[in-house]
Amino acid sequence: MRVLVVGGGGREHALCWKIAQSPLLTRLWCAPGNAGIAAIAECVGIGAEDIPAIIAFVRENAVDLVVAGPEAPLTLGLADHCRAAGIACFGPSAAAARLEGSKTFTKEVATAAHVPTADWARFEDPEAARAYIRAQGAPIVVKADGLAAGKGVVVATTLAEAEAAVTEIMEARIHGAAGAAVVIEECMLGEEVSVFALCAGTEAMFLGAAQDHKRAFDGDEGPNTGGMGAYSPAPAFTPAIEAEVMARIIRPSLAEMAARGTPFTGVLFAGLMLTATGPRLIEYNVRFGDPECQVLMLRLESDLLPFLRDAAAGHLPAEPPRWRDAPALVVVMANQGYPGPVVNGSAIAGLEAAAAVPGVAIFHAGTRGAPGAITAQGGRVLGVAAMAADLAAARDAAYAAIALIDWPQGQFRRDIGWRAL
Template identity: 70%
Template sequence: MKVLLVGGGGREHALAWKIVQSPLLTQLWCAPGNPGIAEFAGCVAIGAEDIPGLVGFARENGVELVVAGPEAPLTLGLADACAEAGIPCFGPSAAAAMLEGSKAFTKEVLDAAGAPTAAWRRFDDPVAARDYVRVRGAPIVVKADGLAAGKGVVVAATLEEAEAAIADIMESRVHGAAGASVVIEECMMGEEASFFALCDGVRAVPMAAAQDHKRVGDGDTGPNTGGMGAYSPPPAFTDAMRDEVMTRVVEPVLAEMARRGSPFRGVLFVGLMLTATGPRVIEFNVRFGDPECQALMMRLKSDLLPALLASARGDLSGVELEWSADPSLVVVVAARGYPGAVTKGEPIGGLEKAAAIPGVRVFHAGTAQGADGAVVASGGRVLGIGATAPDLRTAREAAYAAVDALDWPGGFCRRDIAHRAL
């Protein structure tokens, strides 16, 4: 089977690494890819948001499955364009991708499906939004309604922080058009967890859960990021919770999306708060999380490719996934300054030494090939250092040993990944 994987980050590196293990695969391309993916896939210079370019390449090369990594091409209609060309695509239509493209849309669907979530209001006017938070009080959550690369959420501990967030998002437009409106929610308390389910429009197959670390600093301090590390499985997310989330969230939401004429195919990422009264939905994403995807792929024992194809074709009947009991952990190594402005182009040494540590896998997230052939930093989150072991503490020790083997003074990481579990 010929496959085109779309994207060029750590999530796509993890997916590519898993896809090439399938005996069904005959050829894998990745657009645009990265130096890590290039070790086992053909990287093509087509941007992830160039929908005509991607579909054109797929048609010209006999691609039998397109796998969408990031959310942007899905919200721009990649799956729709593939369907018109007669090519199966793993990922939802643009209409179904609104589950990530608009937080207000997600809230409306959750309410209609009767799924547990936080109380909320949507605002187009910053004055009205500020008036609302003054009435509600703090702590309170302010979210840019649109896509903001995982950075459009502020958990405000004080009214001053909430009002500043409204000004930044709606007036200064720090997240661009995504901040034309905001969703303001009650602040739920508990541990967060990320749960994933494969969907075919009607049915859903549970995958596994992970716990991400959104804050940039140790002890969950500093601004939110796209994710500074993850581990799987989180002890707080029990099998009973998985069954509850499937019954009370995933299945009713699939039914509601089908009722609206936008059946959801692909992977549904359910962001959860594990509260004292049970799991409640924070948000949906319509693709694998990053770095959670890296942690999940390291634990997945089943062949991923036929499951992706079954989802894309709309028939997951008979699909079951097997997971290793060994936990996995991923430490993100980011460029200094992240999640703000970062320095790009710095060479990264020690990659082979890090990868040689038993149980370790190095995923490239924001890297490029320098003029001299060396791997250089090209983004904010640059590497995902993953490890598996019979227990979480040993996995963490291996991952941090690999981080310390790197020769990159411009990089930094959190040193407390999985602190809640350990």
């Protein structure tokens, strides 16, 4: 098969890394890719959101399957344009991708499907939003309604913090058009877990779970980020909880989407809170998580490509995926200042030595250059991942590899995996 992966982050590096191992693969491209992806796929200079250029490329190169990495091209209709051109695409239609593109839409679907989730309200007027917050009290959650690259959520512990979030999102527009409206939710208590399901219409197959670390600093302090590390499996996510999630959350949501005429195809990422009364939906994403994808790909024993191919064709494989028993953990190395403004171009050395640590795989997220001359470009830059006999050994291997990376501009959390350990 001739495959194009769309995107250029750590998730896409992990997808390319796994797809490249498939005996079904004949050629692999990535648009736009990054310095790490270039070692295993042909990177093409097309932006992930340049839909016309992507369609022209897949036609010219007889691509068999397009695999969408990030959410933005999906919300822009990448899958629709591929299918209109007769090209298979792993990912939902633009209409179905509203599950991530609009927090309001997700809450409406969850409510209609009787999916357990937080109480919520939507506001387009900032003063009304602040009045609602004062009436509800803190802690409370404020979310930008639209796409904000994983940064549009504020878990406010005080009324002042919640009201400030409304000001920043709706009036200062720190997330741009995503902040035209906000969804305000009750603050659920428990452990957060990321659950993935391979979907084709009303059919769903469990595709792994992980726990990630959203806060920027050790001890779950600081601002929310796109994710500073993850591990899998998640000890708190038991087989009984898995069965409950598939029956009460995933499949009812798919049935509601199909009833609305917007059936979902691809991977559905459910962010869940494991509360005292059972699992409850926080949000849906319409693609693999980042950095969760990195640990899932390390643990996945099955060939990934048939799963992507079959779902893109509208059906699920006959057999569920096989997983390695060994746990995996990834630590994200970010540019100094992330998730705020960063300075690009700092040199990164020592990657070869770090990658030689047993059990370690390094996934590039925001890099440029060639081996020996790698520079940082963006917020999250590297994902240093490891798989070992137990989670403590995987953690130790990842941090041993980080110690060999010479990048003074980098920052990372030193407590990834603390909940499980």
